[in-house]
Amino acid sequence: xxxxxxxxGAIFCAIEAILTKRLLISALWLAGTSALVALTLYLLGAAxxxxxxxxxxxxxxxxxxxxxxPKPLAWGLVIISVVLLAxxxxxxxxxxxxxxxxxSFSQVLWHDRGLxxxxxxxxxxxGVLGVIGLIADNKKSHKENDSEERQ
Numbered sequence: 001x002x003x004x005x006x007x008x009g010a011i012f013c014a015i016e017a018i019l020t021k022r023l024l025i026s027a028l029w030l031a032g033t034s035a036l037v038a039l040t041l042y043l044l045g046a047a048x049x050x051x052x053x054x055x056x057x058x059x060x061x062x063x064x065x066x067x068x069x070p071k072p073l074a075w076g077l078v079i080i081s082v083v084l085l086a087x088x089x090x091x092x093x094x095x096x097x098x099x100x101x102x103x104s105f106s107q108v109l110w111h112d113r114g115l116x117x118x119x120x121x122x123x124x125x126x127g128v129l130g131v132i133g134l135i136a137d138n139k140k141s142h143k144e145n146d147s148e149e150r151q
Contacts, residue, residue, distance in 0.1 A: 003043050010036035068136045069129060081122065088115055 010033050017029035041049050067074075 003040065006036055006040050006043065010040060068133050077125070084118055088118055 013029050013032040013036060017026050017033055020026040020029060038050055041047075
């Protein structure tokens, strides 16, 4: 019953999208059609089709390649992260790696919760890079606006 209602709603939205004369309202009806078709596919158990559908909607727009962090610094951080991840993985597999004498707090922090700590550090690093990217993009747009006003 729910599937019939969703399909009928999708058909209604599609007809309205075709018949509407204003472009913005037609786009809204088309968005409703798209959402109801996606819901229909989900109700039919075709989640893979939704994945392909989402990739198709995303399009093939090129993303400009700009770097905020210098490449040597980025590669150095990547190498350090890989080494730390390998060290933590090998130590969790039971292989004996040389470790300094530790107290109970540092034993819990670095041995028992080491992977959590590493992941949290990586999330913080990713967040900082994201904020740096937003700040750099904001400064770039301000510079472009200033140069346009001068001309």
